[in-house]
Amino acid sequence: MRTVLCYGDSNTYGQIPGGGPLDRYPRDQRWPGVLARELGAGWHVIEEGLSGRTTVRDDPIEGALKNGRTYLRPCLMSHAPLDLIILMLGTNDLKARFNQPPSEVAMGIGCLVHDIKELALGANNRSPEIMVVSPPPMLDDIKEWEAIFRGAQTKSRELALQMEIIADSLEVHFFDAGLYALSDPTDGFHINGEAHEALGVALSREVEAIGWR
Numbered sequence: 001m002r003t004v005l006c007y008g009d010s011n012t013y014g015q016i017p018g019g020g021p022l023d024r025y026p027r028d029q030r031w032p033g034v035l036a037r038e039l040g041a042g043w044h045v046i047e048e049g050l051s052g053r054t055t056v057r058d059d060p061i062e063g064a065l066k067n068g069r070t071y072l073r074p075c076l077m078s079h080a081p082l083d084l085i086i087l088m089l090g091t092n093d094l095k096a097r098f099n100q101p102p103s104e105v106a107m108g109i110g111c112l113v114h115d116i117k118e119l120a121l122g123a124n125n126r127s128p129e130i131m132v133v134s135p136p137p138m139l140d141d142i143k144e145w146e147a148i149f150r151g152a153q154t155k156s157r158e159l160a161l162q163m164e165i166i167a168d169s170l171e172v173h174f175f176d177a178g179l180y181a182l183s184d185p186t187d188g189f190h191i192n193g194e195a196h197e198a199l200g201v202a203l204s205r206e207v208e209a210i211g212w213r
Helices: 031-039 068-079 102-119 152-156 159-169 193-209
Strands: 002-008 043-049 084-088 129-134 173-176
Touching: 002 031, 002 068, 031 043, 031 193, 068 102, 084 102, 102 129, 102 152, 102 159, 129 159, 129 193, 159 173, 173 193
Parallel strands: 002 043, 002 084, 084 129, 129 173
Antiparallel strands: none
């Protein structure tokens, strides 16, 4: 059985657009659940989503626990051995409090890729396959979140290119979620159930296309 770890933020957690932090879609409707359904028997899909998670940054308001790099290593070790790790982070790094350009956000993803490779928790002590997924861009209207994400809308539309550059340089897989899933207008940056379905199905095709040995 192959094991896939989906490591992300609220859009991996399945937070419902416009809802509270504990309002989430059912497990089988969230994109990791859809991915598991599509891949079928012989695949174990692990969902590791946390609302507010960044790539490598301690959040001065929400706390250091939102730093994706801090938790990644113990998370990987607890689920090893792993065949594939899917990283979908970056939206929260665009909050005004971090003041980061898209290129620096992508470099944060690069740090996570380096950490994964260094641990070598795949089969036969090799690095597992890694897929960097750029999150869907934010909409211009993000409602009451405008002050928190001021200026992030434009940056979010540049993330895919910057993440693809990083992924290519590190020789890992890249996938642009924005080609299949759009942010919901209810809050402008979370994806709805239809988008979760489309994203999970599209990702399953990408996973199956990897040259598995």
